[in-house]
Amino acid sequence: MNQSEALFAEAQKVMPGGVNSPVRAFQRVGGKPIFFKKGKGAYLYDEDDREFVDYVGSWGPMILGHAHPQVIASIKAAADNGLSFGAPTAIETELAKKICSILPSIEMIRMVNSGTEATMSAIRIARGFTGRDKIVKFEGCYHGHSDSLLVKAGSGALTLGEPDSLGVPSSFAEKTLTLEYNNPDQVREVFGKAGSEIAGIIVEPVAGNMSCIPPEAGFLECLREVCDEYGSVLIFDEVMTGFRVALGGAQGLFGIRPDLTTLGKVMGGGMPVGAFGGRRDIMQSVAPLGAVYQAGTLSGNPIAMTAGLETLKLIEAPGFFETITENTHGLMMSLQSLANSAGIPFTTNQVGGMFGFFFSSTERMTNFSQMMDSDTGAFVTFFNSMLEQGISLAPSPFESGFVSAAHGQTEFSKTEAAAKSAFDALQQGV
Numbered sequence: 001m002n003q004s005e006a007l008f009a010e011a012q013k014v015m016p017g018g019v020n021s022p023v024r025a026f027q028r029v030g031g032k033p034i035f036f037k038k039g040k041g042a043y044l045y046d047e048d049d050r051e052f053v054d055y056v057g058s059w060g061p062m063i064l065g066h067a068h069p070q071v072i073a074s075i076k077a078a079a080d081n082g083l084s085f086g087a088p089t090a091i092e093t094e095l096a097k098k099i100c101s102i103l104p105s106i107e108m109i110r111m112v113n114s115g116t117e118a119t120m121s122a123i124r125i126a127r128g129f130t131g132r133d134k135i136v137k138f139e140g141c142y143h144g145h146s147d148s149l150l151v152k153a154g155s156g157a158l159t160l161g162e163p164d165s166l167g168v169p170s171s172f173a174e175k176t177l178t179l180e181y182n183n184p185d186q187v188r189e190v191f192g193k194a195g196s197e198i199a200g201i202i203v204e205p206v207a208g209n210m211s212c213i214p215p216e217a218g219f220l221e222c223l224r225e226v227c228d229e230y231g232s233v234l235i236f237d238e239v240m241t242g243f244r245v246a247l248g249g250a251q252g253l254f255g256i257r258p259d260l261t262t263l264g265k266v267m268g269g270g271m272p273v274g275a276f277g278g279r280r281d282i283m284q285s286v287a288p289l290g291a292v293y294q295a296g297t298l299s300g301n302p303i304a305m306t307a308g309l310e311t312l313k314l315i316e317a318p319g320f321f322e323t324i325t326e327n328t329h330g331l332m333m334s335l336q337s338l339a340n341s342a343g344i345p346f347t348t349n350q351v352g353g354m355f356g357f358f359f360s361s362t363e364r365m366t367n368f369s370q371m372m373d374s375d376t377g378a379f380v381t382f383f384n385s386m387l388e389q390g391i392s393l394a395p396s397p398f399e400s401g402f403v404s405a406a407h408g409q410t411e412f413s414k415t416e417a418a419a420k421s422a423f424d425a426l427q428q429g430v
């Protein structure tokens with residue numbers, strides 16, 4: 001038994017599945033999770049002292065790579081002044097101003113502790129502001145684990161949603177309509193019938209939780225139009241895409257201004273942080289100014305704010321996103337050509353520093369059902385071969401991958417060499 005296996009056995013005695021978040025348990029890829037003890041730049045080191053090129057990046061936040069010296073130095077200095085006061089600090093306003101300047105749709109913002117908290121609160125505000133209960137979301141998008149959002153589609157677009165987890169009351173799920181991603185006709189149809197009851201739409205403007213699926217031309221535009229027409233609140237869930245697909249997020253990249261935005265991941269630089277913000281008139285409905293309640297003992301925590309601010313300052317550097325976008329694109333091109341040479345049906349998606357790949361002969365992946373039709377068995381074989389060769393990909397075919405600024409030619413060459421042998425193994429049916 002190696003160290004990871006021993007630690008996993010111990011962990012399972014005291015934590016459900018041995019983990020604190022389900023996808024970490026490796027259930028989708030067989031095998032057992034690896035326990036890491038250290039990260040530096042593009043690399044992770046496990047408890048058995050093996051080195052991995054990391055494309056998970058803590059599921060998105062680590063855009064600068066692990067343990068960036070400036071981020072670490074800033075939080076060490078902040079920690080010397082105390083960890084939490086539960087009272088206002090200057091750094092909260094500093095980070096708030098920085099975010100408002102990078103994302104102009106955010107006129108006011110509230111800091112929270114996770115992406116889940118951000119989306120849950122944004123939904124409550126959309127409901128409080130409009131006085132309506134129904135919300136629209138899209139199949140394959142993930143918005144954290146709050147009750148209203150753990151809902152799957154019923155049998156038709158206009159039928160009631162169904163709980164996607166035990167413990168979610170069906171009376172909650174009934175208020176959530178789940179539509180097909182990249183299908184504007186269906187959005188128009190549903191708003192035509194029920195628009196005046198819909199508080200808002202929540203969408204991942206680039207879907208990152210069904211691997212990576214970009215919006216088709218006209219989709220986000222349609223969401224903006226129907227929200228304007230029916231007085232519903234358009235919420236861009238940019239927990240993953242914010243400061244990841246471009247400095248200005250997906251809203252900057254595609255030029256659509258949402259009413260509310262939710263953030264997390266990169267904005268905390270690896271600390272537990274989230275935020276929601278947007279139109280001033282909507283945000284003024286949040287307590288203590290307004291009657292929509294929302295609070296948090298550790299919200300705006302000075303260490304977390306410091307890690308976030310330092311990260312944003314570093315990724316604002318000119319050329320930062322051009323480089324990461326080019327590098328990620330280059331990596332996808334190499335994987336595609338290696339798969340083609342091996343005769344493996346394969347396709348990739350990429351936006352900025354975020355990518356997805358699919359074992360499928362569908363040329364363009366645009367929605368959840370296409371993604372579900374891809375060959376997940378081939379993914380599992382590929383994943384395990386890559387892992388054995390020291391390349392750490394997300395342990396599920398339904399997650400995005402991430403390239404950091406610390407990934408360079410050395411890491412891409414290692415990845416390509418490993419991928420070549422993984423594709424060859426697949427082709428030989430090993």
Ligand SMILES: *Cc1c(COP(=O)(O)O)cnc(C)c1O
Nearest residue numbers: 114115116142143144237239240
């Ligand atoms: C990760 C994620 C969330 C949830 O954030 P947590 O910090 O895990 O609660 C919400 N929305 C999107 C789009 C995400 O990718």
